[in-house]
Amino acid sequence: MQETIISVKDVNYRYSANLEAVRGISFEVRKGESVGILGPNGAGKSTLAMLLAGLFLPTSGDVKAFGVSTRSKEFEHVRPRIGIVFQDPEDQLFNNTVIDDVSYSLRNLGVDKESANRRSMETLELLGIAHLKDRSPHRLSYGEKKRVSIATALVNSPELLILDEPTANLDLRSRRSLVELVNLLNKQGLTLIVSTHDVEALPDLVERVLIMEGGKIVSEGPVKSIITDEQLLGEASLEPPAISRLFMRLKARGLVQEVPSNLEDAFLILEKKLSNKSGS
Numbered sequence: 001m002q003e004t005i006i007s008v009k010d011v012n013y014r015y016s017a018n019l020e021a022v023r024g025i026s027f028e029v030r031k032g033e034s035v036g037i038l039g040p041n042g043a044g045k046s047t048l049a050m051l052l053a054g055l056f057l058p059t060s061g062d063v064k065a066f067g068v069s070t071r072s073k074e075f076e077h078v079r080p081r082i083g084i085v086f087q088d089p090e091d092q093l094f095n096n097t098v099i100d101d102v103s104y105s106l107r108n109l110g111v112d113k114e115s116a117n118r119r120s121m122e123t124l125e126l127l128g129i130a131h132l133k134d135r136s137p138h139r140l141s142y143g144e145k146k147r148v149s150i151a152t153a154l155v156n157s158p159e160l161l162i163l164d165e166p167t168a169n170l171d172l173r174s175r176r177s178l179v180e181l182v183n184l185l186n187k188q189g190l191t192l193i194v195s196t197h198d199v200e201a202l203p204d205l206v207e208r209v210l211i212m213e214g215g216k217i218v219s220e221g222p223v224k225s226i227i228t229d230e231q232l233l234g235e236a237s238l239e240p241p242a243i244s245r246l247f248m249r250l251k252a253r254g255l256v257q258e259v260p261s262n263l264e265d266a267f268l269i270l271e272k273k274l275s276n277k278s279g280s
């Protein structure tokens with residue numbers, strides 16, 4: 001069994017006496033996994049992401065990353081192993097130029113300027129945005145800001161990457177390149193936690209999913225079965241992706257047997273069915 005990267009035990013988080021955003025959550029994430037936290041607006045996903053990165057401390061319960069409690073003093077040594085991309089890029093970018101934002105964490109860790117700049121440029125190239133290096137982050141388009149934010153989280157070569165709503169407000173092409181990048185990094189061994197309400201993107205991003213609602217985890221399982229479970233999602237004010245809903249209607253008419261979770265699986269089902277037909 002792979003090493004436990006994240007261990008969350010009976011965690012509660014209160015913003016104020018009558019606002020409990022996370023309520024009694026427990027789960028584990030193992031090395032190399034890709035896990036989605038799926039839930040409607042206000043479910044507590046962003047709060048949970050902050051708890052996982054050790055940026056918020058639980059009101060009660062414990063979060064451990066790489067075996068170290070986020071409350072402990074030792075946690076400062078673990079923090080560089082975790083990259084987090086906030087829901088809002090404005091929370092992530094505060095320097096005058098893109099390259100300064102991306103190299104910021106390295107320079108903070110005492111990496112010399114030349115190496116910090118070299119690694120930052122490599123990361124910008126990986127994200128296809130090397131040309132933005134001297135621009136002001138605040139004058140970029142939303143999709144560009146989002147990619148710069150991802151660069152700031154990746155520059156340190158983290159072992160765990162937490163992405164909060166990575167696909168929100170991205171055009172289709174940016175979205176696809178984000179999905180490809182995330183899959184590539186995960187294949188290379190990066191552990192991934194993606195918090196989102198985007199049922200369309202999730203099946204392409206992660207393998208396992210936790211459904212969060214009202215501050216609690218209400219169910220969990222493989223993304224392909226969870227995301228096509230209309231009743232389960234409905235209980236959390238969500239619905240399956242459009243392609244799954246289309247196949248559910250075809251299945252109700254007896255025209256197909258399976259319900260896919262994404263376009264690729266839908267294609268395979270139809271290809272098989274249509275080529276059987278033409279062959280008979």
Ligand SMILES: Nc1ncnc2c1ncn2[C@@H]1O[C@H](COP(=O)(O)OP(=O)(O)O)[C@@H](O)[C@H]1O
Nearest residue numbers: 015019021039040041042043044045046047048
């Ligand atoms: N900084 C904050 N101060 C007070 N309440 C907050 C703060 N951030 C979020 N909340 C509240 O906590 C709950 C969970 O929010 P959040 O974690 O942002 O959910 P999600 O990311 O799933 O939309 C919501 O009721 C939200 O209004």
Ligand SMILES: [Mg+2]
Nearest residue numbers: 045046087165
């Ligand atoms: Mg959120």
